[in-house]
Amino acid sequence: MQLPARLQQVRVARTAQKRRLICQAGGKVMLEVSDLQAKVADTDKAILKGVNLTICEGESHAIMGQNGSGKSTLSRVLVGDPQYEVTGGSARFQGQDLFDLEPEERARLGLFLSFQSPIAIPGVSNIDFLRLAYNSRQKALGKPEVEPLQFYGHVMPKLDTLHIDPSWLDRSVNEGFSGGERKRNEVLQLAVLEADLAILDEIDSGLDIDALRDVATAVNGLKRGNTATLMVTHYKRLLNYIHPTHVHVMRAGQIILSGGIEVADVLENEGYEGITNLLKKEPALQTT
Numbered sequence: 001m002q003l004p005a006r007l008q009q010v011r012v013a014r015t016a017q018k019r020r021l022i023c024q025a026g027g028k029v030m031l032e033v034s035d036l037q038a039k040v041a042d043t044d045k046a047i048l049k050g051v052n053l054t055i056c057e058g059e060s061h062a063i064m065g066q067n068g069s070g071k072s073t074l075s076r077v078l079v080g081d082p083q084y085e086v087t088g089g090s091a092r093f094q095g096q097d098l099f100d101l102e103p104e105e106r107a108r109l110g111l112f113l114s115f116q117s118p119i120a121i122p123g124v125s126n127i128d129f130l131r132l133a134y135n136s137r138q139k140a141l142g143k144p145e146v147e148p149l150q151f152y153g154h155v156m157p158k159l160d161t162l163h164i165d166p167s168w169l170d171r172s173v174n175e176g177f178s179g180g181e182r183k184r185n186e187v188l189q190l191a192v193l194e195a196d197l198a199i200l201d202e203i204d205s206g207l208d209i210d211a212l213r214d215v216a217t218a219v220n221g222l223k224r225g226n227t228a229t230l231m232v233t234h235y236k237r238l239l240n241y242i243h244p245t246h247v248h249v250m251r252a253g254q255i256i257l258s259g260g261i262e263v264a265d266v267l268e269n270e271g272y273e274g275i276t277n278l279l280k281k282e283p284a285l286q287t288t
């Protein structure tokens with residue numbers, strides 16, 4: 001039964017209020033997603049069917065879920081991918097209504113998404129691309145833009161951490177890069193931009209063991225008390241490096257279970273059937 005609109009709002013506000021209490025003492029809510037619904041633009045295909053998620057400063061969240069459960073769609077809707085249309089619910093980031101902002105405004109506000117399949121930009125060098133993005137964020141923060149030489153000083157230590165050869169800076173963005181190199185390049189972008197909330201969509205896919213360790217080390221090195229991470233992953237191995245404070249399971253466009261690393265352990269040992277069995281035994285654990 002459809003609830004009257006007013007009642008619906010109250011319910012959303014109440015659940016949001018309840019979740020806010022989860023924040024560590026003193027910690028600020030960074031992202032608050034309430035009953036988010038979204039469909040593929042210009043179609044009737046609904047994908048997100050009421051997602052609730054609260055991320056506080058200093059937290060690392062992992063979202064796991066079977067193929068097609070809506071994890072990437074959630075990431076893309078948050079950054080404003082025009083492929084999708086928001087049909088209900090809300091999302092606030094750093095106190096602002098996310099859906100009132102253009103994608104580039106969301107980025108300037110400190111939201112970063114590393115794509116599952118990063119695209120190439122022929123003709124634009126990595127260093128120019130990085131400096132442009134960096135200066136755009138500097139401007140938004142009311143800080144001075146940096147000159148090329150000064151920017152080298154900012155980017156060089158990041159290359160070191162990621163074990164990236166400086167020659168990458170002169171190459172066109174991702175052109176001719178292998179899948180794993182593209183992922184590393186994405187984390188370089190993240191490191192340079194120093195985003196507040198990094199959404200990492202399957203950052204571990206296609207990485208060899210050393211690259212996974214480098215990427216995870218770099219992500220861990222970026223953590224500050226007032227930043228947060230949202231990782232989409234299929235495997236616990238990433239979580240062995242980037243320790244999550246929260247692990248969520250997504251099914252059919254909703255987050256159905258939230259907990260700590262033990263949720264990833266159930267998945268690793270028993271698969272999604274283990275989650276279904278757990279929720280059958282303990283229905284109260286189900287979040288939606």
Ligand SMILES: Nc1ncnc2c1ncn2[C@@H]1O[C@H](COP(=O)(O)OP(=O)(O)OP(=O)(O)O)[C@@H](O)[C@H]1O
Pocket residue numbers: 040045047065066067068069070071072073074083
């Ligand atoms: N632009 C689109 N047009 C049509 N269907 C789409 C579109 N984007 C997503 N979908 C469908 O929505 C569902 C959720 O897709 P999504 O990519 O969010 O899943 P996922 O949980 O990230 O999956 P995976 O683990 O395989 O990456 C899938 O059935 C997918 O085919």
